[in-house]
Amino acid sequence: xxxxxxxxxxxxxxxxxxxxxxxxxxxxxxxxxxxxxxxxxxxxxxxxxxxxxxxxxxxxxxxxxxxxxxxxxxxxxxxxxxxxxxxxxxxxxxxxxxxxxxxxxxxxxxxxxxxxxxxxxxxxxxxxxxxxxxxxxxxxxxxxxxxxxxxxxxxxxxxxxxxxxxxxxxxxxxxxxxxxxxxxxxxxxxxxxxxxxxxxxxxxxxxxxxxxxxxxxxxxxxxxxxxxxxxxxxxxxxxxxxxxxxxxxxxxxxxxxxxxxxxxxxxxxxxxxxxxxxxxxxxxxxxxxxxxxxxxxxxxxxxxxxxxxxxxxxxxxxxxxxxxxxxxxxxxxxxxxxxxxxxxxxxxxxxxxxxxxxxxxxxx
Numbered sequence: 501x502x503x504x505x506x507x508x509x510x511x512x513x514x515x516x517x518x519x520x521x522x523x524x525x526x527x528x529x530x531x532x533x534x535x536x537x538x539x540x541x542x543x544x545x546x547x548x549x550x551x552x553x554x555x556x557x558x559x560x561x562x563x564x565x566x567x568x569x570x571x572x573x574x575x576x577x578x579x580x581x582x583x584x585x586x587x588x589x590x591x592x593x594x595x596x597x598x599x600x601x602x603x604x605x606x607x608x609x610x611x612x613x614x615x616x617x618x619x620x621x622x623x624x625x626x627x628x629x630x631x632x633x634x635x636x637x638x639x640x641x642x643x644x645x646x647x648x649x650x651x652x653x654x655x656x657x658x659x660x661x662x663x664x665x666x667x668x669x670x671x672x673x674x675x676x677x678x679x680x681x682x683x684x685x686x687x688x689x690x691x692x693x694x695x696x697x698x699x700x701x702x703x704x705x706x707x708x709x710x711x712x713x714x715x716x717x718x719x720x721x722x723x724x725x726x727x728x729x730x731x732x733x734x735x736x737x738x739x740x741x742x743x744x745x746x747x748x749x750x751x752x753x754x755x756x757x758x759x760x761x762x763x764x765x766x767x768x769x770x771x772x773x774x775x776x777x778x779x780x781x782x783x784x785x786x787x788x789x790x791x792x793x794x795x796x797x798x799x800x801x802x803x804x805x806x807x808x809x810x811x812x813x814x815x816x817x818x819x820x821x822x823x824x825x826x827x828x829x830x831x832x833x834x835x836x837x838x839x840x841x842x843x844x845x846x847x848x849x850x851x852x853x854x855x856x857x858x859x860x861x862x863x864x
Contacts, residue, residue: 561583567665
């Protein structure tokens with residue numbers, strides 16, 4: 501409904517410009533994202549219908565699980581698995597009866613017997629609706645495990661599964677670091693939070709520092725500058741350095757867990773590098789708009805999520821206020837982001853302003 505209203509307002513505004521060729525070009529360009537969104541909606545609806553028809557039944561399914569998607573809480577485990585027969589992803593939940601999953605270090609195919617269940621509904625009014633959020637990601641339900649076994653003949657891992665294994669290797673290497681550093685690095689670099697994170701880093705979470713860094717994509721720019729510096733020391737030409745950065749940024753998106761802020765930072769950086777390689781002059785607002793359009797093609801629900809709303813709203817504020825003083829920019833960003841933070845999180849810490857001021861939030 502809101503999308504249709506927005507489309508009508510957009511069409512009326514273009515028509516008021518009275519530039520026929522510009523209006524026709526925009527209408528033609530609209531067909532591509534509209535067609536993608538319609539096809540995506542139909543595919544998601546068919547997935548949900550297929551799952552709802554099987555909900556409550558005892559089934560035996562072949563699933564594919566990567567080691568980085570497996571989480572433990574005592575003797576219980578949960579993990580995000582791909583079900584090829586249903587063409588969708590489900591949450592796998594169960595009680596450990598063997599050490600097979602505990603020693604899982606590579607992508608495996610499992611034969612699972614269990615009951616299909618819908619996602620848990622919200623228990624309180626205004627509580628975070630995890631079911632709606634997961635359905636936006638294409639996850640429609642969960643599989644309560646009764647029995648599972650490893651399939652003897654394992655298919656080879658795909659490229660994306662190899663990237664997930666690389667993510668698990670990175671998380672595994674963090675075990676040698678101190679406990680708090682490990683929790684912080686896992687969340688920031690790999691988008692991985694454990695149950696210990698909220699307990700041990702409660703102050704960091706209250707200040708919103710993790711959220712601030714992930715939304716701003718500050719660490720992405722740090723890694724980009726570090727890679728550029730090292731390759732420059734190797735006396736590589738600027739062109740080859742740019743191509744190398746264009747290649748590793750999408751890979752890092754997968755390794756870091758597909759965070760909304762990381763998608764925005766990586767897409768914006770990719771566009772800026774490609775524009776430099778093609779010698780195309782893109783202004784900040786043009787870069788912001790094209791990044792948002794590409795992100796909407798990848799995830800049409802990005803602006804329905806708190807992270808997406810905050811990332812693009814704050815980055816737009818930075819661009820609009822780029823001629824203001826630094827402290828004025830930070831003040832505007834806090835004031836504009838405050839309603840969203842209170843609406844979704846109900847709390848705001850006054851010291852988060854100073855955290856954002858020190859960070860700099862270098863969006864572009």
